Amino acid sequence: MVRSSRRKTPVAILLVAIGVSVVGLIPIGYVVATAIATGWTTMSALIFRPRVGELLVNTVGLVVITVPLCALIGFTAAWLVERTTLPGRRIFAVVLAAPLAIPAFVNSYGWVTVIPSLNGLWSGVLVAGLSYFPLVYLPCAAALRRLDRGLEESAAALGLSPVRVIVRVVLPQLRLALLGGSLIIGLHLLSEYGAFSMLRFDTFTTAIIEQFRSTFNGPAANALAGVLALCCLFLLLGEGAARGRRRYARLGAGTITPPRVARLGRLTPVAYAFLISLVGLAIGVPLFSIVRWLVAGGLAVWSEPVLASALVQTLGYGMTGAAVTVLLALPIAYLAVRHPARLVRLLESVTYVTSSLPGIVTALALVTVSIRLVPDLYQTVVVVLVAYLIMFLPRAVVNLRTGIAQAPVSLEEAARSLGLNPVAAFVQVTARQIVPAGLAAASLVFLGIVNELTATLLLAPTGTRTLATQFWSQVNDIDYGEAAPYAALMVAMSLPVTYLLFARSRSEATR
Numbered sequence: 001m002v003r004s005s006r007r008k009t010p011v012a013i014l015l016v017a018i019g020v021s022v023v024g025l026i027p028i029g030y031v032v033a034t035a036i037a038t039g040w041t042t043m044s045a046l047i048f049r050p051r052v053g054e055l056l057v058n059t060v061g062l063v064v065i066t067v068p069l070c071a072l073i074g075f076t077a078a079w080l081v082e083r084t085t086l087p088g089r090r091i092f093a094v095v096l097a098a099p100l101a102i103p104a105f106v107n108s109y110g111w112v113t114v115i116p117s118l119n120g121l122w123s124g125v126l127v128a129g130l131s132y133f134p135l136v137y138l139p140c141a142a143a144l145r146r147l148d149r150g151l152e153e154s155a156a157a158l159g160l161s162p163v164r165v166i167v168r169v170v171l172p173q174l175r176l177a178l179l180g181g182s183l184i185i186g187l188h189l190l191s192e193y194g195a196f197s198m199l200r201f202d203t204f205t206t207a208i209i210e211q212f213r214s215t216f217n218g219p220a221a222n223a224l225a226g227v228l229a230l231c232c233l234f235l236l237l238g239e240g241a242a243r244g245r246r247r248y249a250r251l252g253a254g255t256i257t258p259p260r261v262a263r264l265g266r267l268t269p270v271a272y273a274f275l276i277s278l279v280g281l282a283i284g285v286p287l288f289s290i291v292r293w294l295v296a297g298g299l300a301v302w303s304e305p306v307l308a309s310a311l312v313q314t315l316g317y318g319m320t321g322a323a324v325t326v327l328l329a330l331p332i333a334y335l336a337v338r339h340p341a342r343l344v345r346l347l348e349s350v351t352y353v354t355s356s357l358p359g360i361v362t363a364l365a366l367v368t369v370s371i372r373l374v375p376d377l378y379q380t381v382v383v384v385l386v387a388y389l390i391m392f393l394p395r396a397v398v399n400l401r402t403g404i405a406q407a408p409v410s411l412e413e414a415a416r417s418l419g420l421n422p423v424a425a426f427v428q429v430t431a432r433q434i435v436p437a438g439l440a441a442a443s444l445v446f447l448g449i450v451n452e453l454t455a456t457l458l459l460a461p462t463g464t465r466t467l468a469t470q471f472w473s474q475v476n477d478i479d480y481g482e483a484a485p486y487a488a489l490m491v492a493m494s495l496p497v498t499y500l501l502f503a504r505s506r507s508e509a510t511r
Contacts, residue, residue, distance in 0.1 A: 009339045012423065017331040021347040024354040024390050030365030031229045034222040046223035051207075055224070059203045059231065061121055062196075063189050066128045067182045073129065074136025074181060075174065077278065080271050082144040085263050092275050093141065097134050097502040099282040101494035103451040104131040105194025105472070106487045110286030112198055113293065113480050119200040127195050130282040132188055136181035138502065143177040144170075183239040190231055191358030193454045194472060204228040208360050209454060225361045232356050290491070293484035301485050310465040311489060317381075317456075317466060318449045318493075321388040322442040328389060329396035329441065334426065336397070337404040338412075351393045362390050363458040379461045387455045392448045396441040403437020404430065440504055447497040450490060467493075 035043055046052075080086055081093045099107075108127045112118055118126075147170065171178075193205045204224055211221045264271055294301065301307075332351065335344040354362075366387055370378040377383050407430045415425035453468045460469065471486035 013331045021350040027362045027365040070133040073133040078140035101498040107131045108195035108198040110289035113289045123199045124201040132185045139177035186235045293481045297481035310470040314466045318446045321449045322445040325445045326396045333400035359455040363455040392445045395444040399441035403434035407433040443497045
């Protein structure tokens with residue numbers, strides 16, 4: 001009886017999962033349909049032109065330089081925190097995750113107001129590197145805590161020096177963490193708009209938005225979006241090829257020996273200089289700029305009525321978007337754990353692929369679909385929530401999948417044997433056990449929505465003011481003092497979620 005119940009996939013849940021995945025296919029369908037409708041002659045003329053070549057060089061150069069730099073910084077910081085006797089490393093462990101609470105465009109604002117001459121590729125590398133290195137630091141730190149000390153001791157017993165042990169034993173075991181974090185950083189670089197626009201550094205995303213907002217030139221913007229989507233696909237395929245099929249699990253019985261920590265000795269001042277400089281540049285500069293402009297503006301900057309409206313609307317979009325996304329992610333996560341069939345794996349994969357596309361591509365797709373098929377939905381809250389669903393669904397699926405996998409399936413099966421249908425059994429039994437995972441998923445989606453800029457700029461109804469869009473409006477008017485309260489509120493709202501992310505990564509590493 002148990003086996004048959006496991007094989008039988010709940011039809012209602014499957015239909016909801018299929019519907020969510022179909023919605024997620026809108027951006028990909030948009031890119032393909034636009035290319036076909038435009039025609040190869042027109043599309044090739046729009047793609048093979050000097051401007052696109054310039055944008056491609058800028059974008060590829062940004063990714064090629066920033067991703068390895070973030071990987072190096074993230075691994076070094078993680079190793080110093082987890083594998084050395086550096087005094088105060090527990091404090092650094094928390095602080096090094098804090099840059100995730102500062103949106104990249106706020107970080108750029110902080111640097112530009114301190115050094116107005118910043119612009120171009122290397123300025124983009126600076127700001128992006130300081131904003132995104134925690135995406136490598138966190139998984140590397142968690143992986144280092146899980147590594148078995150016995151592997152390193154065996155290598156040392158064979159005569160390898162400490163440096164060669166790191167290169168030949170530790171780094172290969174961190175391959176998944178390094179590649180996964182690097183992939184996320186690469187996708188962020190392709191989709192970032194505000195930070196690079198402020199630095200006057202042109203990428204595909206900045207060019208698409210400028211093309212769309214200035215001339216509403218659909219074919220030109222769509223051609224750039226198609227090239228950007230291909231860049232994302234190339235990153236995904238490259239990460240998959242680099243990851244390979246190598247096994248990383250530890251085989252055999254016994255418990256994992258706690259990792260050995262290294263004594264830095266004379267290198268301690270160097271380690272301190274590196275970590276303090278990193279924290280100062282990544283956190284100190286933007287926070288200094290925000291505080292500086294808040295002090296300069298005085299209490300008057302907090303008395304603007306728009307500020308309260310933007311805060312309320314941001315909370316409304318964030319909470320509603322998080323609730324909708326988590327609710328619609330539940331069917332996919334449930335099927336992925338309880339009924340892992342081929343169709344289910346395909347549906348889950350769709351969510352990852354479509355969400356990897358930049359927000360500008362998703363926004364252009366929804367603008368086109370809503371205008372042509374359902375014009376009544378154009379520039380409505382519904383379209384904005386759909387965009388958030390497509391962009392942030394994997395954040396919810398991953399957390400919910402983990403929570404469902406940890407909930408005993410026997411209790412749910414017992415409830416079904418007493419006559420409850422699958423949905424009722426899940427709600428009454430499993431749902432209560434996955435509340436922590438659901439809250440974590442909702443928090444991460446909320447964080448993404450609060451700091452989202454590009455899709456909201458294009459899709460939000462007229463008169464909508466979120467903290468991100470209002471901050472951007474003030475920055476465009478070169479009113480840095482009026483922009484400071486919006487930046488401060490975004491950081492204040494993001495800090496608790498960032499700490500939750502850090503705490504969960506630490507707890508997962510000790511299991």
